[in-house]
Amino acid sequence: MGGAEAAANPIAGQISAPAKNATVSDELARITKAVAALCPDDAEIGFEYDGKLRINIDLRKLEDLVKVEILLPGMCGGIFSDAQRGMVENRPFLHRLTALVDR
DSSP states (O other), X not given: OOHHHHHHOGGGSOOOOOOOSSOHHHHHHHHHXXXXXXXXXXXXXXXXXXXXXXXXXXXXXXXXXXXXXXXXXXXXXXXXXXXXXEEETTEEEEEEEEEXXXX
């Protein structure tokens, strides 16, 4: 579609994103930093997206998982919900806490 056709067709025009104060990576870094403050140094924190954003927190000790699980819902203005425990695939000594990030 040429430039003249794009100008005549509003659907093919540019799509602009609404202005935001922070980029997605900045927001994820801020969330990671806040959650890391609750965790031991060897914790691994990551995110996955499958239509919903989830945070994965991998911890060695079950006691640490319980502590984070209790504190997580009140963190960052209550953006975490539906926390679930699990194991980490191919890493039998890690416990995983997964929660939805409502942001």
